[in-house]
Amino acid sequence: xxxxxxxxxxxxxxxxxxxxxxxxxxxxxxxxxxxxxxxxxxxxxxxxxxxxxxxxxxxxxxxxxxxxxxxxxxxxxxxxxxxxxxxxxxxxxxxxxxxxxxxxxxxxxxxxxxxxxxxxxxxxxxxxxxxxxxxxxxxxxxxxxxxxxxxxxxxxxxxxxxxxxxxxxxxxxxxxxxxxxxxxxxxxxxxxxxxxxxxxxxxxxxxxxxxxxxxxxxxxxxxxxxxxxxxxxxxxxxxxxxxxxxxxxxxxxxxxxxxxxxxxxxxxxxxxxxxxxxxxxxxxxxxxxxxxxxxxxxxxxxxxxxxxxxxxxxxxxxxxxxxxxxxxxxxxxxxxxxxxxxxxxxxxxxxxxxxxxxxxxxxxx
Amino acid sequence: xxxxxxxxxxxxxxxxxxxxxxxxxxxxxxxxxxxxxxxxxxxxxxxxxxxxxxxxxxxxxxxxxxxxxxxxxxxxxxxxxxxxxxxxxxxxxxxxxxxxxxxxxxxxxxxxxxxxxxxxxxxxxxxxxxxxxxxxxxxxxxxxxxxxxxxxxxxxxxxxxxxxxxxxxxxxxxxxxxxxxxxxxxxxxxxxxxxxxxxxxxxxxxxxxxxxxxxxxxxxxxxxxxxxxxxxxxxxxxxxxxxxxxxxxxxxxxxxxxxxxxxxxxxxxxxxxxxxxxxxxxxxxxxxxxxxxxxxxxxxxxxxxxxxxxxxxxxxxxxxxxxxxxxxxxxxxxxxxxxxxxxxxxxxxxxxxxxxxxxxxxxxx
Numbered sequence: 001x002x003x004x005x006x007x008x009x010x011x012x013x014x015x016x017x018x019x020x021x022x023x024x025x026x027x028x029x030x031x032x033x034x035x036x037x038x039x040x041x042x043x044x045x046x047x048x049x050x051x052x053x054x055x056x057x058x059x060x061x062x063x064x065x066x067x068x069x070x071x072x073x074x075x076x077x078x079x080x081x082x083x084x085x086x087x088x089x090x091x092x093x094x095x096x097x098x099x100x101x102x103x104x105x106x107x108x109x110x111x112x113x114x115x116x117x118x119x120x121x122x123x124x125x126x127x128x129x130x131x132x133x134x135x136x137x138x139x140x141x142x143x144x145x146x147x148x149x150x151x152x153x154x155x156x157x158x159x160x161x162x163x164x165x166x167x168x169x170x171x172x173x174x175x176x177x178x179x180x181x182x183x184x185x186x187x188x189x190x191x192x193x194x195x196x197x198x199x200x201x202x203x204x205x206x207x208x209x210x211x212x213x214x215x216x217x218x219x220x221x222x223x224x225x226x227x228x229x230x231x232x233x234x235x236x237x238x239x240x241x242x243x244x245x246x247x248x249x250x251x252x253x254x255x256x257x258x259x260x261x262x263x264x265x266x267x268x269x270x271x272x273x274x275x276x277x278x279x280x281x282x283x284x285x286x287x288x289x290x291x292x293x294x295x296x297x298x299x300x301x302x303x304x305x306x307x308x309x310x311x312x313x314x315x316x317x318x319x320x321x322x323x324x325x326x327x328x329x330x331x332x333x334x335x336x337x338x339x340x341x342x343x344x345x346x347x348x349x350x351x352x353x354x355x356x357x358x359x360x361x362x363x364x365x
Numbered sequence: 366x367x368x369x370x371x372x373x374x375x376x377x378x379x380x381x382x383x384x385x386x387x388x389x390x391x392x393x394x395x396x397x398x399x400x401x402x403x404x405x406x407x408x409x410x411x412x413x414x415x416x417x418x419x420x421x422x423x424x425x426x427x428x429x430x431x432x433x434x435x436x437x438x439x440x441x442x443x444x445x446x447x448x449x450x451x452x453x454x455x456x457x458x459x460x461x462x463x464x465x466x467x468x469x470x471x472x473x474x475x476x477x478x479x480x481x482x483x484x485x486x487x488x489x490x491x492x493x494x495x496x497x498x499x500x501x502x503x504x505x506x507x508x509x510x511x512x513x514x515x516x517x518x519x520x521x522x523x524x525x526x527x528x529x530x531x532x533x534x535x536x537x538x539x540x541x542x543x544x545x546x547x548x549x550x551x552x553x554x555x556x557x558x559x560x561x562x563x564x565x566x567x568x569x570x571x572x573x574x575x576x577x578x579x580x581x582x583x584x585x586x587x588x589x590x591x592x593x594x595x596x597x598x599x600x601x602x603x604x605x606x607x608x609x610x611x612x613x614x615x616x617x618x619x620x621x622x623x624x625x626x627x628x629x630x631x632x633x634x635x636x637x638x639x640x641x642x643x644x645x646x647x648x649x650x651x652x653x654x655x656x657x658x659x660x661x662x663x664x665x666x667x668x669x670x671x672x673x674x675x676x677x678x679x680x681x682x683x684x685x686x687x688x689x690x691x692x693x694x695x696x697x698x699x700x701x702x703x704x705x706x707x708x709x710x711x712x713x714x715x716x717x718x719x720x721x722x723x724x725x726x727x728x729x730x
Contacts, residue, residue: 018433030434031434031438038430041430041431041433043429043430043431044429045429046429047426047428047429048428048429053425053428056425056428057422057425059596060418060421060422061412062596063412063413063418063421063593063594063595063596063597063630064408064409064410064411064412064413064593064594064595064596065403065406065408065595065596066406066408066595066596067596068383068406069395069396073396092622093458093462093598093621093622093623093624094621094622096617096618096621096622097458097617097622099617100616100617103617104469104472104615107469107472107473108472108495122617122618123617126614126617129614130473130614224431228428228429229428229429230428230429230430230431231424231427231428231429231430231431231432231624231625231626232428232624232625232626233458233621233622233623233624249491249494249495250469251465252461252462252464252465252468252487252488252491253461253487256458256459256461256598257457257458257459257461257462257598257622258458258598259458259596259597259598259624259626259627260596260597261596261597261624261626262624265428
């Protein structure tokens with residue numbers, strides 16, 4: 001579990017490898033405009049619907065204008081959809097924009113951070129840079145969050161608990177009832193932040209949004225994944241109005257980092273549930289194809305509730321990532337439990353068929 | 366000069382007035398999609414060139430993709446252009462994104478803030494919310510920065526000096542030789558941040574970028590004004606590599622808040638100097654028309670080196686802002702030296718002709 005060592009290997013290496021600072025995921029280095037099959041960054045391969053893309057093209061006429069009125073308008077739209085008020089809504093240039101405000105909030109107060117490992121650790125990593133103590137709790141043997149250990153840790157060292165559910169880069173989910181109990185207990189000692197970036201891909205997605213009646217609970221979501229808008233940088237969050245208000249103090253002008261096209265497109269995407277359903281269904285199809293191939297090749301994998309899957313490449317004799325890149329495919333790799341794993345993001349069904357063909361060739365070579 | 370009172374009147378009033386939190390500028394409340402003539406927000410009325418707009422439309426194909434490689438690519442492009450290295454470059458979702466990092470930097474250390482009043486005070490306002498002492502130094506009688514008083518203040522209370530040059534919302538500029546001397550002296554005690562958002566509109570623009578060899582100097586610029594990309598949220602800054610590196614610690618993932626269309630469009634815009642020249646020339650034409658009208662009407666104004674102009678509406682008998690709105694024109698107003706002023710953003714030459722027609726009608730009524 002030597003996460004820090006893994007990351008310290010990092011840097012834009014002469015080896016052509018780049019380590020994402022927030023995941024310990026190694027990826028091949030690329031340039032803009034390269035035409036690889038991109039299965040390394042958990043992007044939505046279907047992009048967005050034609051209808052939503054049209055709203056992007058239309059927004060071209062106003063890229064010289066500030067989108068001030070869009071800020072309250074989107075807050076109101078999200079509040080309506082999730083049966084809250086606009087005061088409960090946080091907006092960021094990606095959910096990472098909200099995570100940054102949470103980091104600043106923590107830097108202005110005492111308290112440790114408790115989170116899982118592996119997880120999407122952009123927030124704890126930033127706090128560690130400022131010397132803030134972070135407790136990384138290893139996943140259980142079934143690769144799910146060890147909520148009992150996390151509760152014990154934050155009881156002993158209160159502050160913030162950061163939970164990504166479903167968990168990236170592992171792909172597992174914790175049962176909602178168990179998570180609700182955890183939140184109720186943990187908030188006696190700490191603030192609790194639940195990151196639901198991948199929730200829509202679960203078999204039975206159950207959000208914790210209704211728990212933000214508790215002033216120490218926050219839930220964040222994003223337009224980057226199921227909505228397919230990673231490049232537009234727009235995310236949203238839900239918190240008790242007091243915490244939301246306090247967090248916005250750390251934003252120099254809440255909502256201003258979000259571009260006007262992002263507001264237009266996100267608003268259109270929210271109304272396009274058919275596309276979301278389509279993406280989720282296709283993602284399930286793609287995953288089934290991958291799993292079938294992994295089984296055939298007797299490759300160990302972790303069953304996934306997300307748009308990516310982790311499988312064990314420890315037995316692969318050469319550099320899997322580079323061999324894949326040479327075949328025109330970008331994937332990520334990372335260490336976990338002393339083994340080396342590939343984190344494969346779902347492509348379209350066609351892309352995944354191409355990937356499994358290449359995987360089969362490489363594996364049998 | 367009662368800036369705080371002015372702002373505390375603020376809020377999204379039932380009067381249909383909104384006060385921009387960072388300027389004390391009052392503006393009429395609007396909704397997205399309203400078709401007013403927008404002369405209140407210092408936007409570039411010409412937008413961008415057809416060639417640059419094309420790069421926006423092309424970026425539609427990749428809004429589902431993260432733009433990771435664009436971050437170093439734009440840094441390298443800016444470094445080349447300004448004869449620095451990529452390590453000197455900071456990127457933000459608007460220059461406000463960089464100002465936010467500076468605010469966080471200040472919150473992690475001791476020190477007061479010294480700035481002018483009136484000025485673009487988004488940064489000092491944020492720090493004041495956290496109880497940080499801010500010294501607002503009144504402009505001189507000629508409406509330019511009182512650099513001597515600012516130097517004396519920061520010598521007495523070191524920390525950060527924030528200078529907007531040319532100054533928003535006033536429109537004046539300080540002589541570059543005087544500013545250079547100030548920076549050399551002030552950095553003996555404090556960090557100095559020069560905001561050059563409007564510099565390109567000056568008669569003789571001279572940037573302070575070459576002064577970032579001093580580890581306490583930063584210069585920020587934006588694609589929002591002369592480049593016409595306010596809605597895309599992309600700004601950039603220059604600092605000594607040590608300060609730049611320290612500031613990036615306050616960004617959870619430097620460059621990530623910037624959208625992929627913003628990277629594409631900004632890169633195209635940098636190569637389009639003809640358009641910049643066109644915008645500056647048209648801006649000068651528009652200002653000349655406004656000034657001619659103000660003289661005819663014997664309205665007092667402050668000569669402007671920017672894309673906006675301040676003129677005295679104290680003698681106007683009714684609510685100037687609302688009368689203008691009723692005529693379909695949005696302008697901003699603010700208090701200064703015990704008088705009420707209109708801050709008029711330049712529109713296209715045609716728009717400004719429309720404005721001066723309406724102004725003449727209202728003024729003579």
